[in-house]
Amino acid sequence: MRKAAVLMMSSVLVAAVAGAQMKVTQTTPQGTATKTATAAPATQQTEEQILAGAKRIDRNEANKLVKAGKAVFVDVRSAAKFGEGHLPGAINIPLSIMRANMVNAIRQIPPGKMVITYCNCGPGEHTAAVAVVDMNRTGFKNVAALKDGYSGWLSAKLPIER
Secondary structure, X not given: OHXXXXXXXXXXXXXXXXXXXXXXXXXXXXXXXXXXXXXXXOOOOOHHHHHHOOOEXXXXXXXXXXXXXXXXXXXXXOHHHHHHOEXXXXXXXXXXXXXXXXXXXXXXXXXXOEEEEXXXXXXXXXHHHHHHHHHHHOOOOOEEEEOOHHHHHHHOOOOOEO
């Protein structure tokens, strides 16, 4: 599914670049070319650049927001990993389920709260960042990936639930 989304986005960007690079030639009534111009090429972002643009939040700020009732943790790991341990009060919406049916997945999220996604990826928060980008594309703007994810949370000796 991820490859299909990247392929579709790449195809759209390639088409935009191709269209932007078309040469325009104006011809006089006598049939001679008078001017040729090339439009500036569009910038094509790689998947890494897109994911790097996903908003991140550090665990101290995230914890404060969740404790104040202003945010909710969304664990994008598998149900099995969630069962082994998760952040306090977290909702489990595995990325595969989120991508398969975003509409049903987001119904689990309390309205009006910031969404803080996390995974077990450590630095880079790859899976959590993918969830942020996907949610941004569907209209969620108050979403961020937890820096250092679940492993960073454990390293900081913060509480978990089982």
